[in-house]
Amino acid sequence: MLNKKIEKAINTQINVEMWSAYLYLSMAAYCHSIGQTGMARWYEVQFKEEQDHAKILFNYVIQRNGRVILSAIDTVPTEWKSILDVFESTLEHEQEITAMINNLFALTTQENDYATQSMLKWFIDEQVEEEENAQTIIDNLNIIKDNGFGIYTLDKELGARAYTQAAPLANSIL
Ligand code: FEO
Numbered sequence: 001m002l003n004k005k006i007e008k009a010i011n012t013q014i015n016v017e018m019w020s021a022y023l024y025l026s027m028a029a030y031c032h033s034i035g036q037t038g039m040a041r042w043y044e045v046q047f048k049e050e051q052d053h054a055k056i057l058f059n060y061v062i063q064r065n066g067r068v069i070l071s072a073i074d075t076v077p078t079e080w081k082s083i084l085d086v087f088e089s090t091l092e093h094e095q096e097i098t099a100m101i102n103n104l105f106a107l108t109t110q111e112n113d114y115a116t117q118s119m120l121k122w123f124i125d126e127q128v129e130e131e132e133n134a135q136t137i138i139d140n141l142n143i144i145k146d147n148g149f150g151i152y153t154l155d156k157e158l159g160a161r162a163y164t165q166a167a168p169l170a171n172s173i174l
Contacts, residue, residue: 002066003111009104010116013056014057016100021050023093024075027086029102031139034115036083036151040161045163046090052166053123059174082149091134117169 002010028043061068080086103125108117137158144150 002064002116003113005109005151006113006116007066007109009063009107010057010061010066011042011071012067013100014054014061015071015073015103016097017050017057018052018070018073019076019094020097021047021054022073024050024090026076026078026091030078030080030082030086031083034058036085036155038155038157039086041084042158042161045161048163050168051128051168056119056122056166056168059169059172060116064115070110086139087134087137091131091138094127094130098131101127119168122166126166 024043026048028040028047030044031037033041060066077089080089101120105117105120105124108114108120137154140154143153
């Protein structure tokens with residue numbers, strides 16, 4: 001049985017992951033609106049990955065005989081100033097998520113909940129990758145600046161991103 005404090009914190013995190021999915025779908029819509037279909041595709045993959053993150057937490061609460069409570073997903077931004085702005089906002093958002101995961105991890109230590117702590121290790125590693133991905137694209141954009149061929153090439157490259165289901169969901173029966 002899950003400790004109530006941990007259960008509540010994971011339910012909050014489920015909502016945050018769903019908000020992240022919604023945010024990235026909004027970023028995909030923005031990229032489509034400025035003709036960057038490869039970048040839009042990259043954000044559509046990101047949208048699916050965030051839903052996976054929410055589902056991993058959902059499954060875990062059920063597995064521990066806890067109660068999932070889904071709450072309203074807040075509105076998300078819809079406009080950005082530029083491609084660079086959208087990726088910088090992505091990095092900033094992922095840094096906030098990293099801080100939230102770290103706080104959740106710290107709570108499991110306080111509450112001696114080592115099963116939840118073990119489950120969260122996947123998220124700790126995932127956040128390193130999430131921040132690195134956004135940072136790499138920002139670095140590329142800073143080199144390219146407004147070079148049309150550079151933007152065109154990066155758009156093609158990002159459009160090749162493929163979705164793979166998150167590993168913790170692979171053997172899940174839920
Ligand atoms: Fe669920 Fe992008 O972290």
